[in-house]
Amino acid sequence: MSRRTRSRRRTALEAAKRPAARPAPPAGRSAPATAPTGPRRRPLLPALAGAAVLAAAALVYVLVLAPGARRRTAGPVPGTPTNVLLITLDTTRADHLGCYGRAAARTPALDALAAAGVRFSRAYAPAPLTLPSHASIMTGLYPLAHGARNNGHDLAAGTRSLAEIFKARGFATAAFVSAFSVDSRFGLGRGFDVYDDTFDAQAALKGLNAQRRAADTFALFSRWLDRAAAGPFFCWVHFYDPHLPYDPPSPYKEEFAGRLYDGEIAYMDHYVGAVVEALKAKGVFETTLIVAAGDHGEGLGDKIELGHGIFLYEETLRVPLIFRGPGMGPRPAVADGAVRLIDVAPTVLDLLGWSAEAAGMQGRSLVDRFGGERREDLDAVVETLFPRENFGWSELVGLVAGPWKFIQAPKPELYELGRDPAESKNLYAGEPDRAAELKARLEGELVRLAAAAPSDGTPAKPRPQDLDRLRSLGYVNFAPAKPGAAAPDPKDQVGVLDLVQRAQALEYEGNFAAAEPVHEEIVRAIPDSPESYINLALVQARLRGLDAAARTLERGLARLPDSETLLARLGFTYAAAGQAEEALKTMDRVLALNPSQLDALTVKAGVLDASGRKDEARALYERALALEPESRFLRLNYAASLGSAGRLREALDIYAKLADDFPDDPLARQMAGITSLYLGETGPAIRDLERAVALKPSPPAYLHLAWAYEKEGRAAEAVQALRRYLADPRGESPANVEKARAALERLQK
Numbered sequence: 001m002s003r004r005t006r007s008r009r010r011t012a013l014e015a016a017k018r019p020a021a022r023p024a025p026p027a028g029r030s031a032p033a034t035a036p037t038g039p040r041r042r043p044l045l046p047a048l049a050g051a052a053v054l055a056a057a058a059l060v061y062v063l064v065l066a067p068g069a070r071r072r073t074a075g076p077v078p079g080t081p082t083n084v085l086l087i088t089l090d091t092t093r094a095d096h097l098g099c100y101g102r103a104a105a106r107t108p109a110l111d112a113l114a115a116a117g118v119r120f121s122r123a124y125a126p127a128p129l130t131l132p133s134h135a136s137i138m139t140g141l142y143p144l145a146h147g148a149r150n151n152g153h154d155l156a157a158g159t160r161s162l163a164e165i166f167k168a169r170g171f172a173t174a175a176f177v178s179a180f181s182v183d184s185r186f187g188l189g190r191g192f193d194v195y196d197d198t199f200d201a202q203a204a205l206k207g208l209n210a211q212r213r214a215a216d217t218f219a220l221f222s223r224w225l226d227r228a229a230a231g232p233f234f235c236w237v238h239f240y241d242p243h244l245p246y247d248p249p250s251p252y253k254e255e256f257a258g259r260l261y262d263g264e265i266a267y268m269d270h271y272v273g274a275v276v277e278a279l280k281a282k283g284v285f286e287t288t289l290i291v292a293a294g295d296h297g298e299g300l301g302d303k304i305e306l307g308h309g310i311f312l313y314e315e316t317l318r319v320p321l322i323f324r325g326p327g328m329g330p331r332p333a334v335a336d337g338a339v340r341l342i343d344v345a346p347t348v349l350d351l352l353g354w355s356a357e358a359a360g361m362q363g364r365s366l367v368d369r370f371g372g373e374r375r376e377d378l379d380a381v382v383e384t385l386f387p388r389e390n391f392g393w394s395e396l397v398g399l400v401a402g403p404w405k406f407i408q409a410p411k412p413e414l415y416e417l418g419r420d421p422a423e424s425k426n427l428y429a430g431e432p433d434r435a436a437e438l439k440a441r442l443e444g445e446l447v448r449l450a451a452a453a454p455s456d457g458t459p460a461k462p463r464p465q466d467l468d469r470l471r472s473l474g475y476v477n478f479a480p481a482k483p484g485a486a487a488p489d490p491k492d493q494v495g496v497l498d499l500v501q502r503a504q505a506l507e508y509e510g511n512f513a514a515a516e517p518v519h520e521e522i523v524r525a526i527p528d529s530p531e532s533y534i535n536l537a538l539v540q541a542r543l544r545g546l547d548a549a550a551r552t553l554e555r556g557l558a559r560l561p562d563s564e565t566l567l568a569r570l571g572f573t574y575a576a577a578g579q580a581e582e583a584l585k586t587m588d589r590v591l592a593l594n595p596s597q598l599d600a601l602t603v604k605a606g607v608l609d610a611s612g613r614k615d616e617a618r619a620l621y622e623r624a625l626a627l628e629p630e631s632r633f634l635r636l637n638y639a640a641s642l643g644s645a646g647r648l649r650e651a652l653d654i655y656a657k658l659a660d661d662f663p664d665d666p667l668a669r670q671m672a673g674i675t676s677l678y679l680g681e682t683g684p685a686i687r688d689l690e691r692a693v694a695l696k697p698s699p700p701a702y703l704h705l706a707w708a709y710e711k712e713g714r715a716a717e718a719v720q721a722l723r724r725y726l727a728d729p730r731g732e733s734p735a736n737v738e739k740a741r742a743a744l745e746r747l748q749k
């Protein structure tokens with residue numbers, strides 16, 4: 001399994017995931033449409049100066065007199081913010097917040113933002129999925145246009161995000177995200193100076209609990225704000241806590257016993273409050289526009305689904321949406337018409353005075369609704385590819401139009417939300433004319449949206465190594481859609497869905513023995529989904545060892561011989577079981593299907609490296625790095641491989657660059673120091689090793705620091721480093737420990 005293979009390199013991977021800065025995006029992926037123009041604290045003012053006076057006068061004329069110009073009415077009157085802070089609330093149902101009417105909620109921080117800002121009472125996510133929705137918030141585009149239509153897809157090249165717009169205008173840009181679904185590799189990192197997706201990748205691989213808690217994400221944000229508060233900045237903080245499994249820390253766990261989902265929301269809200277307090281402490285709260293938005297809701301079993309992703313019902317599509325910024329308040333405003341998450345970006349740009357930047361976006365500014373008077377409902381297109389790609393069932397697409405919702409499915413659905421908010425009565429058969437009209441309207445919209453899709457990039461397929469982690473987030477089963485095959489309606493697959501949800505719940509509880517037979521049933525129910533076998537194999541690997549897992553994967557391959565995903569899995573399993581030759585053979589089959597399969601390249605390189613075939617290994621690391629040049633993991637391994645081949649100078653160059661890119665990474669710093677020492681450069685060695693132990697004490701860093709001090713004749717410091725080393729030489733070889741003891745004795749004489 002990849003998780004096993006990777007866990008052997010746990011330290012390197014963990015350290016590699018820790019650094020705070022985002023590396024430069026791969027070549028060709030970052031193309032800001034606007035040239036940098038330098039910092040602009042008050043964006044409109046520079047345009048009013050000097051030679052631009054006439055143009056500015058024309059602009060004022062347009063703003064004041066033109067039809068459709070902004071109308072200010074009672075309620076909050078927004079001023080131009082200096083900074084923008086976007087807080088996304090993963091998996092948060094609007095109707096589970098106090099300000100959206102839930103009496104039992106404990107969400108004082110979000111309620112306070114709503115009470116002094118604008119709350120949209122009916123906001124729709126474009127998809128009940130994390131990445132598609134976040135990409136829509138960032139780009140103002142529907143998933144059909146931005147390309148990230150399911151978790152694991154890539155944001156299409158050529159789409160422009162808020163971060164890129166802010167960066168091009170000289171703002172500091174930073175993101176602190178909490179889950180793999182929004183990992184920078186999917187494209188959301190473009191435009192961010194800092195994109196911190198350093199949540200524990202190991203945990204994501206290991207358990208089914210791949211979230212970074214709000215406390216950790218907040219701490220990173222807060223540290224960054226210490227440096228960046230002077231602004232102007234655009235910052236995104238993503239809280240993931242309400243996602244499954246629901247396990248808030250104490251005291252929320254106890255206080256919300258029996259309704260832990262609400263406990264997760266309450267816990268998250270505490271950190272929304274902490275973010276607000278941090279802004280206040282820096283004196284920038286009043287100059288910062290805060291946007292709080294959900295990405296999708298959660299089924300909670302209200303209709304069919306416990307989680308989200310498969311269906312397009314209200315509980316997974318209705319999200320909180322709150323704006324709070326300069327000039328707003330103290331009077332709250334509630335805007336009641338239906339709006340969409342694609343409207344967030346155009347609204348933010350409008351509030352900054354940059355509405356021209358929203359050209360090409362599919363959402364529209366909501367600023368004219370800030371007064372709170374009810375406006376017309378905006379049509380919302382909603383979709384999910386998740387059932388198609390994850391289960392081989394039909395995808396769903398729908399249109400919310402005023403009080404109506406139409407869902408295109410093998411068995412179409414029509415609901416009148418005004419009268420039937422629980423969507424309990426399908427009116428499709430009873431209202432054929434309305435259904436036909438909405439269907440035609442939806443199809444027209446889809447054609448229009450597809451035409452707006454960027455022409456210079458087609459979304460890439462999800463990569464198997466990402467699917468592993470997505471699976472751990474509850475996004476399972478990327479079954480290949482069989483072209484032409486009639487896919488079943490997800491509504492008719494409730495039995496299988498129950499199995500999947502049961503297996504998932506058992507795994508969340510750690511009850512793998514009970515999950516195994518359920519996975520067996522799933523294999524029988526969806527035998528053409530590679531992930532059915534993979535999920536079973538993952539459980540078997542825990543229960544019965546790698547051989548049992550390999551047999552299951554081989555069984556899957558007998559039915560699906562060309563499945564790259566299954567082959568890659570099997571290759572990992574062999575590698576983890578120490579079957580080097582089988583691993584190499586299997587990974588060669590993967591690479592024959594897909595020469596740029598990153599996991600196959602990485603595992604093959606690792607196996608060759610471990611079996612002493614260093615030159616071949618290095619060549620593969622190079623191929624992998626060509627695909628993923630920013631990978632800290634690959635860079636560390638490649639440098640180690642160069643070092644062990646005696647190419648110390650080249651290794652040092654890589655470590656030094658890593659330490660530069662990730663100044664908070666102790667491992668890169670430590671390796672740079674050790675390599676300098678081997679090169680005889682004690683000065684730089686001491687500098688890097690001192691920095692490494694300051695970041696994170698480690699036995700190898702103390703030991704090499706001691707040798708470096710000794711070489712420089714700094715005996716007292718060498719003694720101190722050796723004492724620290726000997727106080728906790730965990731993981732060190734007895735020979736090293738003995739050498740250190742001898743040196744300590746010698747130096748103390």
Ligand SMILES: [Zn+2]
Binds near residue numbers: 090091129295
């Ligand atoms: Zn989400």
